[in-house]
Amino acid sequence: MKKIYSVLVENRAGVLCKVAGLFWRRCYNIDSLAVGETDDHTVSHMIIVSSGDSGTLEQVEKQLNKKLDVIKVKTFTEDQAVSRELMLIKVHYNRNNRRDIMENCSIMGAQIIDMSKSLMTIQICDTPERVSMFLDTFKTISIVEITRTGTLAVPKCKDGQA
């Protein structure tokens, strides 16, 4: 079972370490973790994806709430949220595979954002599943470097809800 934790925390030194340390100490999984500042510079927003049985996932939420640097925890499942992940992938290309790569990019809505004579960097921003799917299409291509942001998610819009 997978759950997404949307965690507002104090934007202070060491808080990421404290939250990550909690997962480590209590043997919880971190499938993905993304952090960034919010519109309020004293608050950071973490999106943590964790998996485990329902008891564990409930404990994750309670233990997060117990941390004194945690302001608010919201949890939702994947289908209750819209989620996105950004991936940058740098590959070697040549005359033979160039067209294939470009076609794949256009099918998946990815963009080539940087390029040299033998290398190109592609950017894709999509749901985590589609990002992984896109990555699979590069199996025969020599990959130089990959970087992914981890999942970002917000609950789906519903009128009458904050």
Next chain:
Amino acid sequence: MRRCSAQLKCAEVKTQMKSVKRDKAVSLAVPGNLYWDFPEPLYTNSVSGKEKRMTGADAIVKCLEQEGVEYVFGYPGVAIAPFYNSILATDIKTVLVRQEQNAAHAASGYTRISGKPGVVAVTSGPGAENLFTGIATAFADSIPMICITGQVDSHLMGSDVFQEADVSGAVESFVKYSYIVRDVTDIPRIFREAFYIASTGRKGPVLIDIPCDVQKETISRFVYPKEVHLRTYKPTVEGHIVQIRKVIKELEKAKRPIICVGGGVHLGGAKEEVRAFSKKHGIPVVCTMMGLSVMPTDDPLFFGMVGNNGQPYGNQAMNKADLIIMAGARVADRSISQPDLAMAGKTLVHIDVDPAEIGKNTTPAIPLVGDIAHIFHTFNEQELHVDYSDWIAQLDDCRMHGQQKKAEKLRRAAENPDRHSVDPALFVHTLSSAMAPDAVYVADVGQNQLWSCANAQIREGGRFLTSGGMGTMGYALPAALGAALGAPGRQVVCVCGDGGFQMSMMELAAMQYYHIPCKCVVLRNLSLGLVRQHQHLVYHDHFSVIDLGGYPKLKELTAAYDTHYYRLETNAGIQGTIDAFLKDPAPSLMEVIVDPDELA
């Protein structure tokens, strides 16, 4: 010129001190009382109040004064030197322990008896690292405590300089919260918050790491905040009334209810409310190890400790019950080893101030989060007409049977002429019965702890302390020291094995130096008894690394510390020796010879 006046002042202080000392020695040397002639500061600040600007260290001390701190337990060093320099200007007493870990245990003992958070101050690096076991011990038992650690200068932090350690990072998983003070003006706020955090909600230790340069910086304005503004911390205070009513309804339905009390009842100051509730409706009570002394041992409604080291009749009572009210207990492995199995077919009510404890080890039918004193107070206000006399009669039978068996065993032990050692159960029973009714009994960890739990007679007003959650050997002696300071005039007796004793026996020095009249019992079986017992039962007498030999010789050791020494070799004369030992107004130690084959 300045030095001259400082020396003069120093001399004055010394002469004053001498006269004070003599007076105190006469008036305070009452048996059972602390007779303070606390060594007083030899140096005073050479700068007069007017010229002096307040430093960070002064501000820390001022914060402690504002919080009503009486004692600081610790060990100085360069990184905490400004603090220890400033503390001389106040009435706060300092206790120099012989190893930092014991400072934390002493503060824990102090906290548990006085109800006020104990304060520890040690230096950076090794000083703070030595403290860790003590902090983790306090954390496991939810004991509020403020740990001040010196740190290397701010600009050196992170460069692996002499005596630098990432203390705040290292303690993260066993403190309630930790601070690094980077700005001297934050000191009042941080201390106010730290005391608040430590002593509210689920209590626990808070660590404040302060770089040496921050302690030395001047602070232009000191205002101790009245209010705490923490947007992230709002401990639940009141239990939800809907849930409370549900519990009352369940009690009306129940035929065989039982209340299982844990350490949370002590921490929440709910002892009286719980006793009153139990008495009002005739509901039987059992306890976990940390819940010992919530009920007096001989209370007709008390059915002993549960768990794998508990009383058989206590466990039977839990097994037979149809409604269990867990109050301030974690449902941890030592008290309830297979929670789901144990709770099958029963209704479980779980009361705790920490929402994360509820559902962690088992899922209760009725979760009830809140301050336990408030919850039981509300319970006591609710209308409830029940009669559990059949259930009580059934439990009484069981308990009587168990107690008769035990009394018979004790009697046989007492009368056995062939014994060449002391029966530990008989000893604990006799000792605790001879102690003052409001005495504090501190048990260490190991066989001594199990014998103590099973046999100590705790009366109205008495208190039982031990390291329940962490099981830290060496806890008892320093904790007893702190407890004695937390409750002057109360008798404090610690019971250790010879393994645990040797982990903190250096504190005999602190006990003697500060004239803290604790009583220390060492149950001597020349081995690590509980490990030996485990190896006997599980590894078929394949004994490994448990032999302590006969060292140190306790008679000579106590002589080196000027501590009074008593010795008990057989059951004969047990009462007389114990009486003499307890009556002795000075710090004293009693060596009790126990057979290594004795099982707990």
